[in-house]
Amino acid sequence: MSYIRIAKASWDGGLEKARKAYELIGPVPEKDSHKYAVLAAGQLPDMGFKSTKLSPKWVVFPQSEVMFEYTLDESKANHHILQEVPAAPGARAVIGIRPYDAKAIQLTKMNFDNKDYKDPFWLRNYERCTFVGLAINEPSSTDFSTSCGTGPFAEEGLDVLLVDAGDAFIAKVLTDKGKKFLSEAGFAEEAGADAAKAVEDLKAKAEAAITSKVSYNKIAGKTIMDLYDAPFWKDVLFGCINCGTCTYACPTCWCFDIQDEVKGTDGVRVRNWDSCMTGLFTHHASGHNPREHEWERTRQRFMHKLKYFVDKYDAGLMCVGCGRCVEQCPANIDIRTVCNTLNDF
């Protein structure tokens, strides 16, 4: 494993160089928080950011993505025949993605890239990306990532892990894609022998700062029906107004809808983020709705993350412990409580 030292004074210049080979995406201020955005010419990421309301999942799974185009004009050849929208060209570097968000992309990859089907739109977005992560030195109070198979310095899904070491970033090079990014940016100063130790120290400190934990060791041993029929759901989920905030904020929520949109005779088929919190999500044309009540939809969200996914993939929870849903839920519904309740049931 090699370590590169990037003096902060050379950071901006390096990114400018990297722009020649990559479209850059990074955290930028938005109101009282931050968001991940495509960085315009001259715009630089704010590497001092604390958190973002939305995760960068849109990079691989845009909130709205055109899949096909077509014409309804019968005088044209190929009318009514869908044409796949060509992939956007060029490589992208996602600067400052948090380790838990990178892990979340790996979890959702199990859905979009499986033995039966490959989602070509998700995969082409993913393959364009180099993930240049930023470790979290000071985790927030709602961060419980260390009990979700990731953590503030976790490396899974990253090509480079940057660690803020005061006057410099120490870059841990994790893949060939990561190596290429650093060389395009001209970051080439080998970090000294003590870099690995400095990173380990900061890592230990950050991990120790996370006191919020969930347990799910007993969940896999219970049946779906036992947990589904458990008596506590209505109590635990009381107050959920099905606003859907948690599903949009969550880096591991991937449900989508497909819609046709037409202007004149030009049409597109688009996929949009959807949410299991809405009634329409499961509503049949006949009027019957298998998840008729609001609490049943909330149960679905938690059962999916904490049980169905666990059983299906044997890869742990479908939650990386980022804490976004905990922070943003207007009804103070806390997935940690739900998870621990399920585990202890």
Added chain:
Amino acid sequence: MRNPNPYEPYPVRIDDITVETEDKSLKTFKFVFLNPEHEEMFAYKAGQFAELSIPGQGEIPIGIASSPTEKGFVKFTVFKTGKVTSYLHSMQVGDIMGLRGPMGNWYPWEILEGKNILIVGGGFAFTTLRSSIKMMLDNRDKFGKIDVVYGARSPGMLLYMDDLKEWEAQGKINMHITVDKTDDPNWKYHQGFIPPVAEKVAPPASDDTYAIVCGPPMMIKFTMPVLDKLGYKHDHIIMSLENRMKCGIGMCGRCNIGKELVCKDGPVFTLDQLNQMPKEY
């Protein structure tokens, strides 16, 4: 080989449209692939479904009503109920649209071969049962006794009248057609609801006898006790679900029941399997 982009429909032309029922709420659409190679890529089994894709309107999951033994076309029977189905009902022979699939699992023919089959179908859920019956008739020596109980509200609401008459005339399967009620003095089939008719005509339960049951929730609700009474084991009762769907390929997360995705792990399940799943259908 199937399409590497599973969201991309095969272009098809509407070749024929049949109005199936007296109230005109059900029409059968016969499609021909614009590119003959796509017909091979669309190879399906009885019980599977596909997404009918209408540019500008959207996509709907519909059971395949033609049989894999019928070549040169695929057929679907569609009930007019909402946005896409209403539009489809207004379309004409010659119009171009799309077809994506085949999707989902099928009735477990690997197990059903050599067995006696009881089919209980009600209303317009008869579509994939038509596919199945036609397929079994074209492979008649591979199956044991076949009994079909099929019912609708009135004679004019029965689907596939020509097929029903032909199957009955051939005498290779036992047809038990029923309608809830009719004043037609010449009606020569059963009258009354499906469950009691099924109780009367169903073959005795055995390890070698399977029931396939598809129909409206009420019919299912009252047919299950009948099959229980007759001694059908729950792993010998096969059903097909219709959860709301979008992608049809297990990606969009819409159609799950527990960890099962109805579009990919289903829509066909045994009652035994359903007993261990949340009742979210």
